[in-house]
Ligand SMILES: Nc1nc2c(c(=O)[nH]1)N[C@@H](CN(C=O)c1ccc(C(=O)N[C@@H](CCC(=O)O)C(=O)O)cc1)CN2
């Protein structure tokens with residue numbers, strides 16, 4: 001069989017259209033502030049894309065560019081300043097931060113009501129309890145992609161390859177909340193291939209090109225590829241590749257996300273959705289995100 005290709009760009013356009021309509025109802029436009037430290041070229045591309053999308057929606061945006069050798073205290077000061085500013089509804093700290101900066105301490109400093117990445121422990125805890133809060137953008141986008149194919153996940157077996165705080169763990173929590181049966185693997189898991197082969201829904205979020213081969217996939221499974229690794233091209237520049245061997249997978253899977261054009265655009269669309277939701281809550285239009 002040849003798998004259905006799940007078009008992340010098209011679904012992202014729909015999400016953004018709804019966000020635009022929601023934002024138009026607000027008395028004050030949503031404000032998004034982005035902190036970026038250092039000069040990782042990929043991070044700069046992602047931040048530019050986020051800011052551009054936000055501006056297209058008419059949001060207020062602000063980018064705070066910090067040097068690579070910034071000390072943690074100074075990052076925390078920037079966060080505190082943004083927490084205190086009323087016109088800023090969403091604060092995003094682009095990851096990865098420089099090695100010497102403790103990511104969890106920075107995440108903990110963000111006002112949970114403005115935590116549009118959903119990485120503060122309060123939002124992470126609310127997610128595991130199914131009690132609302134702001135949800136990390138990539139897993140949120142993956143859920144929309146999956147549910148565009150299977151709206152009701154009750155009883156389906158989902159396998160999440162990867163256990164990061166930003167994707168793997170919140171992904172598993174969302175799938176569990178949607179009543180799927182969830183298996184999560186990590187770096188020490190033995191025979192991931194065998195586990196993956198049992199998945200009706202297979203999500204790979206590792207960042208290792210070509211990890212998931214055709215024989216890792218159950219026939220007709222939904223495959224969501226979160227990997228976005230930049231691989232240099234011989235002629236110069238780079239291309240983006242996922243974790244899944246796309247050519248092999250498309251012969252086995254029922255539906256699959258491409259890289260690029262799958263999960264990536266949904267990450268940015270869900271960030272805009274979170275920023276709108278944070279603004280709605282902060283402006284008293286919504287009780288909870
Ligand atoms: N604070 C955060 N940091 C990081 C996150 C995040 O959600 N919050 N996720 C990733 C990077 N990321 C967003 O920041 C991101 C990665 C990729 C894409 C994307 O649209 N990819 C395109 C290809 C883009 C290209 O050509 O370079 C695609 O897959 O189609 C969006 C966002 C780590 N850091």
Ligand SMILES: [Mg+2]
Pocket residue numbers: 097098099100101102103
């Ligand atoms: Mg660090």
